[in-house]
Amino acid sequence: MDKKRKAGLIIVVVCVLSLIIHFSLSQKNKYLIYEGSSQKVNEKKRNENDTLYIGISQISDSIHPYKYDNETMDILRNLVYEPLINMKEDTSIEFINAKDIVFKNEGKEAYIKINTNKVFSDKTTMTVDLIIESYRWFMKQETAYSEILRNVEEIKKIDDQNILFTFKEPNLENIKVFMMPLIYQNDKESYYGTTCLGTGAYKITQLKSQQEIMLEKNNESKRREKYETIVLKLIDYTNIDSVIKNQDIDIFMINQENHFDKIKDSGAYDVYELENKQMGYYLVYNIKEDSIKNAIAKTVEGKTFFEKTQDYGIYSSGIVSAHKAGSSYYSLIKSGNFQNIESLKICHDVNGVSLGIYQNLSKKLKEVGIECQDVGVAVNGYGPFKEDILIYKGNYNKILTEEIVKEFYKSYSEISVEEFYNELEQYLSNKNLMSPLSKETKWIASLTTKDTLNFFE
Secondary structure, eight states: OOHHHHHHHHHHHHHHHHHHHHHHHHHHTSSEEEOOOGGGSOHHHHTOOSEEEEEESOOOSSSOGGGOOSHHHHHHHHHTSOOSEEEOTTSOEEESSEEEEEEETTTTEEEEEEOTTOBOTTSOBOOHHHHHHHHHHHHHSOOTTHHHHTTEEEEEEOSSSEEEEEESSOOGGGGGGGGSOOOBOSOGGGTTTSOOBOSSSEEEEEEETTTEEEEEEOTTOSOOOSOSEEEEEEOOGGGHHHHHHHTOOSEEEEOHHHHHHHHHHHOOEEEEEEEEEEEEEEEEEOOOOHHHHHHHHHHHOSHHHHHHHOSSSEEOSSSSOTTOOSSOHHHHOOOOOOTTOOEEEEEEOSSHHHHHHHHHHHHHHHTTTOEEEEEEEOOSSOOOOOSSEEEEEEOGGGGOOHHHHHHHHHTOSEEEHHHHHHHHHHHHHHHTOEEEEEEEEEEEEEETTOOOGGGTO
């Protein structure tokens, strides 16, 4: 091989290796905001490879933990009670107990093809009948899922692989019906006295009321997890110094303001910042001209505006998610202008973040000749308003009327759940009812020797 060809080959190899390393690091550090040192982890913990201790702020006193939608169930839904589908941090959809889900008939019907390769922890095969039985169990109980289930009109078996869900009304929350835990009552004689089974990588072997839940590997699962045993343990946040010092708990949620500095001082933990999709800041528009709304959106675009107005949370470039993969609001919004407008009326609530957003927006608009008028305090939550702009903190779903939701579904003869949030982001960006500013976050501390983020993600 001549020198030129050899040199060229070396360059190609180096480039490929660089890309691999860059990709690996970016994947590892996607949500990592602080990296600890393994040398700060005590020797006992460094050698403890079979058991993982997860700290939780609340453990229910029920033998049916799946009745609740809380921090505990966020973990159990991943590890024990797998749903039909899972939504990842970037809103992409992962199929678990389903192979495909498609909305039809203007969002009033959903056709589900199930994953017949899945089994529960007692070797019982997942079937259409058992999935329907699980949903009907939840529909008879008062649970955290009762509200979204009230919109389910009928669940019908089509054949051994397919189910039809019929909804009373099209709703953007209907997709969350398929993110509910699936359970199996293996003991029908003890209807209220037995904790149900799931299809996850782990099974519950012990449940101590308001103390801990012990999980062991489910040998029937095809998922290969690192730990033989996982213990969900009630964490004492009033004694957080002892928790950090003793390193008894491997991973737990922390309060950024009260705990982060102590975590950093210990040096033993990685800290991750994940999005809270239920809560964010938006500019909501009561302006007819698209060009003006677009121009305002461009004024607040970017992390610089966010950093000037907020100490907490993360900048959001998307409406449905701050971590939205692919196209999102600020990449889809068109350029605009401030022609034929001299002033804007803006309302907001009394908290410091809202006031900071108003002051910085007013300052930036004044630079382009637009005077802003602060017209007082907005009501709690979301409701109709007469001003031009509302600085709103909450869930974007609350802004959308029934007519808007129906129009979204009518735009498609059918829509796969895989594309649901991509299409919704596109639709809401085109409607331009609101501009996203930021999303609240949750912070996770994990001993740097433990590979555990996916349990919370």
